[in-house]
Amino acid sequence: MRIRISRRLALTAAAFALLGAATAPGVAAASGEKHSSPKPTVVLVHGAWADSSSWAPVMERLRKDGYPVRAIANPLQGLTDDTAYVSSYLSTIDGPVVLVGHSYGGAVITNSAASDPDVKALVYIAGFIPAKGETVGELAAQSSPPIPLVSTSVPGGTDVSIDPDHFRDVFAGDVDRTTAASMAAAQRPANTKAVSDASVDEAFRTVPSWSLITRQDHAIAPDVQRFMSKRAGSHITEVNASHAVMISRPGAVTDTIEDAARSVR
Template sequence: MSSENNPTIVLVHGAFADSSSWNGVVANLRAQGYSVVAAANPLRGLASDAAYVGSVVDSIDGPVVLAGHSYGGSVITVAAAGKTNVTALVYIAAFIPAEGESALELTAKFPGSTLGPTTSPAQFPLPGGDSGTELYIRQDEFPAQFAADVAPGTAALMAATQRPVALTALQEPAAAAAWRNIPAFALLTTDDKNIPVQAQRFMAERASAQVTEVAASHAVSVSAPDAVTEVILSAVQK
């Protein structure tokens, strides 16, 4: 059970998802008395997304445990740099980049991801009249690609409400690697079609993370919220 001395848990979603992907985890943590914030990740660029999440951390009095899913792992890795109130980093089927690495680079480091062929590009406006490219997973391919172990009706809703990610966000290298100074915990998903589990293992081992593996799809926070909660609580109670 939580006490007033426990950290606030900040959850950061990744690409093709939104904060509602944490609903089951939030309910579990709140039931145990923990304060939780599910931040709305802008998905526009790694540095700017990390700055936004960093501002959320700065707004919280007391210690913080940061948890990121997928691309959200890249975001918390940069956002936590220099934040003395962040006590642990939790990576849920997530990227754990070193300085200079991008999400796309890490995805391609090992074989097994089938994400690329399931995405479609769209253009969005940028300041000054330019445009950028953002990616969606095609709705008919979303359940099998992203959420194979999620109830079909829920997976279809996730497909319809997915948040697109700017391609440049996935290409942008990390400017910092906060896991070098902050304890890391990682939940690896062995049935993941977005980030191959071999890549997840490589990153987790490099970060000296405390590792848990589960047979789950990339959408593990939806399909297995209890397993995700357990890993986060390990970080909270370390």
């Protein structure tokens, strides 16, 4: 009887030893299994004449795929001030970041990423990618025809927005008329300093970048987008879409962002 009990105890001890070995640190790696690292945080920066809600269809897809997502309310008060605001916001996020900018937001991320080593990838969605000393206004002037704007005098300068009668054609040509009308009514004006402040940094020189070019864009000509993207050395994808591509083709936008995110180690 004693021998049987001893054998049972020995077998039990052996079983626990095997269990402990299977769950000990390093054993999973030795057996060929790998623990997946946390996914980078995706930070979305909208441009002029939009707001953070324009990212909603993209955010839904990213969250479904397991990505932490933040959408910043870009102040649209000028490249210098907006860069400082986004840089401050980025400093509150721990871990690697994929920084995404649409339209004018592309100029903002180009400058704000230069001060944050946690930004591991830049993604331009129909975005401006200015070189050092260049203004968004200079790049926008290469697009034709000019955008019909409405100006409003405000304390400290002038705000501009797209003439609502022309909003759909300029900004959202492939969005249904009802949605486009709502976007026109809710558009956030931008201070003229957004186009007159010179860019001071070129984060794309040291941070890998991706660019989604919109072939049916009437706000930033596709050729201008291609020029900037090639100059920045971006991984380029093109899509048949308007400037409001995150509304009309959110899947294409999400794919581009996730391509960039998969490069982060």
